[in-house]
Amino acid sequence: MPADVRAGPWARLAAMMGATPAPLAPREAKASRTGPLVALSLTGRPVWTPRDYAALASEGFAKNAVAYRCVRMIAEAAASVPWLLYEGERELSRHPLLTLLNEPNPQESGADLMESWYGFLMVAGNAYLELVEAGGTPRELYALRPDRMKVVPGDNGWPQGYEYAVNGRTVTIPRNAQTGEMPLLHLRLFHPSDDHYGMSPLEAAAYAIDIHNAAGGWNKALLDNAARPSGALVYKGGEAGMNLTEDQFERLKRELADNYQGAGNAGRPLLLEGGLEWTSMGMTAKDMDFIEAKRAAARDIALAFGVPPMLLGIPGDNTYSNYAEANRTFWRQTVLPLVGRTSRALSRWLARRYGAELRLWYDADAIEALGSEREALWARVSAADFLSDDEKRSALGYGRTEA
Numbered sequence: 250m251p252a253d254v255r256a257g258p259w260a261r262l263a264a265m266m267g268a269t270p271a272p273l274a275p276r277e278a279k280a281s282r283t284g285p286l287v288a289l290s291l292t293g294r295p296v297w298t299p300r301d302y303a304a305l306a307s308e309g310f311a312k313n314a315v316a317y318r319c320v321r322m323i324a325e326a327a328a329s330v331p332w333l334l335y336e337g338e339r340e341l342s343r344h345p346l347l348t349l350l351n352e353p354n355p356q357e358s359g360a361d362l363m364e365s366w367y368g369f370l371m372v373a374g375n376a377y378l379e380l381v382e383a384g385g386t387p388r389e390l391y392a393l394r395p396d397r398m399k400v401v402p403g404d405n406g407w408p409q410g411y412e413y414a415v416n417g418r419t420v421t422i423p424r425n426a427q428t429g430e431m432p433l434l435h436l437r438l439f440h441p442s443d444d445h446y447g448m449s450p451l452e453a454a455a456y457a458i459d460i461h462n463a464a465g466g467w468n469k470a471l472l473d474n475a476a477r478p479s480g481a482l483v484y485k486g487g488e489a490g491m492n493l494t495e496d497q498f499e500r501l502k503r504e505l506a507d508n509y510q511g512a513g514n515a516g517r518p519l520l521l522e523g524g525l526e527w528t529s530m531g532m533t534a535k536d537m538d539f540i541e542a543k544r545a546a547a548r549d550i551a552l553a554f555g556v557p558p559m560l561l562g563i564p565g566d567n568t569y570s571n572y573a574e575a576n577r578t579f580w581r582q583t584v585l586p587l588v589g590r591t592s593r594a595l596s597r598w599l600a601r602r603y604g605a606e607l608r609l610w611y612d613a614d615a616i617e618a619l620g621s622e623r624e625a626l627w628a629r630v631s632a633a634d635f636l637s638d639d640e641k642r643s644a645l646g647y648g649r650t651e652a
Contacts, residue, residue, distance in 0.1 A: 302373055302396035309451035309458050310372055315547045316451060316458060318561055319554035320371045326584045327591075328363035331612040336605055345387075346603060350595075353390035354381075365392040367587065370436060371554065374447035377411070378434040379422070380599070387602055393433075400435075400445040408435070408445070434598045436591065450553045457549035464543035555583035576618045585613065 309316050332350055334341045341347070351359040370376040373395035381389040393413060401421075403409030410423040411433055424431050437447025451458065544563060551558045557575040592609045600607035613619060630636070630644050 305449060305451045306372055306396075308462065309455070313458050313462055313550070315461060315550045315561060315563070316454065316554070319450075319551060319556045320368055322556055322560070322579075323371055323554060323583060323587065324364045324367040326580070327367045327588050328360045330584070330588050331615050332592075333610045333612050335608045335610065341607075344603075344607075346599060346607060346609075349387055349390065349599075355389075362390060362392055363591075366436075366591070369395050370438065370447075370587075372449060372451060374438045374440065374449035374452070376436045378436075380432045380434070382432070387599065398435075402445065406444065411435070430602075431598075434594060436594050450555075454550045454553035457546040457553070461543055461546040461550065464539045464546070467539060555579070573618075573621070577622065580616060580618050585611070 310320060311317070332347060334344050334347050353359055353362045357365075366376050366378060369392065375395045375398070377393040377395060377398050379391045379393055380387055381391070397413050397415055399412040399414070400408045401410040401412060403424075408424075408431070410421055410431075413420045413422060422431075422433050437445075438449065440446060440448035547561070547563045548558050551561055551563060557579055559572060559575040560579060588611045592611055596607065596609045600609065614623060636644070
């Protein structure tokens with residue numbers, strides 16, 4: 250085929266009439282100049298996540314009550330927000346996309362799926378959503394575990410596919426070569442030093458989590474040792490320089506372990522024989538001030554997740570006048586920005602597959618915690634006599650009244 254045929258119908262028409270077409274300009278391709286540098290040594294090869302997801306999930310989520318509660322609060326609150334779908338400026342009450350989000354697969358409801366999605370995002374800094382299509386129509390959605398996923402960069406530095414590995418078996422999820430669409434949505438939190446993976450709030454709170462866990466471990470060990478600080482039994486009997494015999498020493502250790510260690514022996518008086526004296530060697534809880542250190546660590550964990558400490562029952566420097574104010578701050582500064590980011594990602598990824606200008610957003614009016622703000626807005630708009638009814642409806646986010 251002649252090269253000029255690629256230019257389109259006008260060039261083909263000119264060739265049929267014997268005219269000499271103008272030289273073809275190279276087809277313009279939009280791409281970042283820095284992309285090839287990122288992909289120089291990574292093209293086609295999976296990139297492992299640089300952090301230990303198992304450690305984050307175990308130490309940060311499973312063994313720390315503050316981090317666990319933060320993740321649950323954010324995931325459950327964000328998953329409870331209803332979806333709104335717009336085509337242009339018109340709100341759609343029924344659409345296959347809304348049905349898919351409310352009934353994503355046979356095993357989960359829409360809220361269950363999104364709770365897993367937000368939970369993975371908080372623990373790993375990355376969340377993956379897989380789309381299953383039938384005949385080119387979206388049918389099901391599944392949230393995939395981040396620790397099993399690997400990014401496969403392409404020539405331009407952006408992912409050309411993903412690898413999902415379970416028990417030594419790997420499934421490749423490639424980008425559609427014809428449409429360029431990816432059957433997988435990857436949402437990641439900002440990471441300043443990683444091109445492909447996001448940064449979890451658990452990483453930012455790692456030191457605080459270690460301090461909080463260590464304080465809990467110290468308290469547990471203290472209870473296991475009769476709720477007393479460590480100390481020593483000093484033998485002062487007999488002649489100077491005389492020590493306990495080996496049998497006496499072993500018997501004393503055995504009696505201490507059997508009769509005085511453990512939570513069941515807490516408060517039991519220590520019976521000493523002649524010549525033995527108890528000397529405390531450890532720092533007291535007041536000296537260590539470990540309780541305040543534990544509370545400070547808990548506040549740092551809550552800060553990393555964006556959860557007001559008052560909502561977690563953490564005493565200290567609460568800056569909110571009441572619980573309702575802290576709850577509104579939690580929704581406005583933590584939950585809704587996260588839901589908005591997910592709405593934009595889903596709109597770009599899913600809406601175009603339905604062949605219409607669709608836009609997903611969230612229904613803030615359905616959030617009970619923001620009811621006082623909504624009532625105040627309605628009161629202000631209702632009192633604005635210089636606005637027409639349609640202008641008032643528009644200011645509140647509603648469409649014009651039908652004629």
